Amino acid sequence: MSCITLLVLISAAVILLGVLMTRAQTEMKKVVGDNATLPCHHQFWVGDDPTLDIEWLLLKPTNRQRVVITYFAGRVFDPNEGERGRVAFAGEYLKGDASLLISDLSLTDSGEYSCKVKTGAQYHWSTISLIVLVKPSKPQCWMEGKLLEGGDVKMSCRSADGSDPIHYKWEKVLDKGKYAGKLPPLALIDLKNPEIVTLRNLTRDSTGVYKCTASNDVGEESCTVEVKLHYVRGNGVVAGAVVGVSFGALLIILIIWLVFCKKEMKKYEEEEIPNEIREDAEAPKAKLVKPNSLSSSRSGSSHSGTSSTQSIIPPPKLTPGNLNCVGATAVMIPAQTKAFQTV
Known part of the structure; x- marks a missing residue:
């Protein structure tokens, strides 16, 4: 091996040993409309050294990569002209803080971000996954079924908007909303659709206010329904009421019929009496001869x-x-x- 070859190998080894590559990948979840600061710290503080190079890249789920912001040759470049002002360096990037600030997050900001810092033969590389989510919208609660003692009623709730997965939880509100307790023992939760709960065999203990909470990783919203039990009187009372009403209706019909018949009879008598010969009427005159x-x-x-x-x-x-x-x-x-x- 010649001296020249040995010298090249030694130089390459020095360069490799001088390369610092730190790949610390983390995950961050944020809500639409919020601000996010993606961390990136390096140890290449060299003042205004024009050899310092900082670059933030975004890798979309579709494997499309684009430049977010860069610092090169003593200048900051923001290639996203239409979004100017939404992205910027969050700290003193020349002194070790090259964190990225994204304002007014949107769903399109989701993806994997890479921060690359280079100076001479030294590198710093970190990645972070940003997930922009929509918290659940206020859900709508409703009931199906008859609120009768001994009956069943189905309670449901649903959020129209929100990032998946959305989790639903039903609770019974106690002490005027200050405490949420467990559901009644006979409550049945649909495992495939946890937003649906059936209250079976309703009793007095089933009455009250029930709250449904829809939540995901970035927020939650809730709605309530009130269960009021209606009581049905005994069959004997109902039957008696029906009989009483029926008897009253028949009595009214009978009275009307009797009044009508009486008027007809009176009219008939007035027409027939002039044609009759009464017993006390005066007989025709007659001559008696012995x-x-x-x-x-x-x-x-x-x-x-x-x-x-x-x-x-x-x-x-x-x-x-x-x-x-x-x-x-x-x-x-x-x-x-x-x-x-x-x-």
């Missing part, structure tokens, strides 16, 4: 050859009793006839 008088009258007239007229006796009111008393025969005479003529 048999002996007729005989003597006929005999006298034959001897004398003269005619005489018998007197007409006004007939009393004819009744069966009167006829029997006088032993006479009643002869009905029309009202126009004035008297009988005897020959």
Whole structure:
């Protein structure tokens, strides 16, 4: 081996030993709209040494890499013209603090960031994964089922927005919201859909306020529902009420029917009474003639050859009793006839 070759190998070894590569990868989670400071510290404090080179790179999930900000040849370069002012060095980058500040985070800021610091033959390299999340929106709570004693009711809640995974938890609120307790023993949680809880066999202990909390790694929101139990009276009371109402309706119908029938009967009597002959009505007038008088009258007239007229006796009111008393025969005479003529 020649001296020249040996010298090259020794120089390469020195350079390799002088290279400092620190790869400390961490993870940071932030909420949309917040600010994030990605740490990057080096030990290459050389004042205004123009050989210092700092570069921040962003590697997107699609494996696209872009430059975020750099310091080179004594100047800071921000290639993102449309986002100028949103990214900057957070500290004194020439004195060892090359941390990156990103303001007003958006979902597109998520990705893996690399900080590379170089001066001469020395390097510092660190990476950090930034995850920008959306906290759950305020969930909506609702119930399904009848709030009857002994029945079941299903409670559900759902957040419309938020970064996955979103976790849901139901609790019973006690002491006017100051304490959240466990669910009733008969509560059934859907393991596949923990945002759904069924309260079975409702009792007085089931009543109260229930809170559903939706949460992820960056925040949480909650909503509440109130369970009020409705009690149903016994079957006997219900049946009695039904019978009472039915009887009352039938009674009203009967009264209306009787009133109607009475009016019809009165109308019928008024039309029929003028055509009837009552027992106390005055009978037609009749002339009573005794048999002996007729005989003597006929005999006298034959001897004398003269005619005489018998007197007409006004007939009393004819009744069966009167006829029997006088032993006479009643002869009905029309009202126009004035008297009988005897020959």
